[in-house]
Amino acid sequence: MSVMTKEVYGLTVERDPQERLGPDDMVAVREAEFLHRALTAAQAAMHQPALPRGRCGNCGEACAPTALYCDDDCRDDHQRRLAAQRHTRGR
Numbered sequence: 001m002s003v004m005t006k007e008v009y010g011l012t013v014e015r016d017p018q019e020r021l022g023p024d025d026m027v028a029v030r031e032a033e034f035l036h037r038a039l040t041a042a043q044a045a046m047h048q049p050a051l052p053r054g055r056c057g058n059c060g061e062a063c064a065p066t067a068l069y070c071d072d073d074c075r076d077d078h079q080r081r082l083a084a085q086r087h088t089r090g091r
């Protein structure tokens, strides 16, 4: 029996090429792929570095002790830059 290996979303999947999946099996496969993608996206979001509080995440100036940014302009600027970085990395 030869086994076909395939890389799916960073996971190596082994499948017997003779195997034919029925509709219910296809649903299970699709569901597993969807869950894996959702989990990966959630983990990536959780591992974004947390911004230190008390210092502006955009310009580095000291600001209110619990604030992430010194003002709304800096917040908008920084979030635009983060969104641009995410776009560049292809997500």
Ligand SMILES: [Zn+2]
Pocket (backbone or CB within 6 Å): 056, 057, 058, 059, 060, 061, 069, 070, 071, 074
């Ligand atoms: Zn600032």
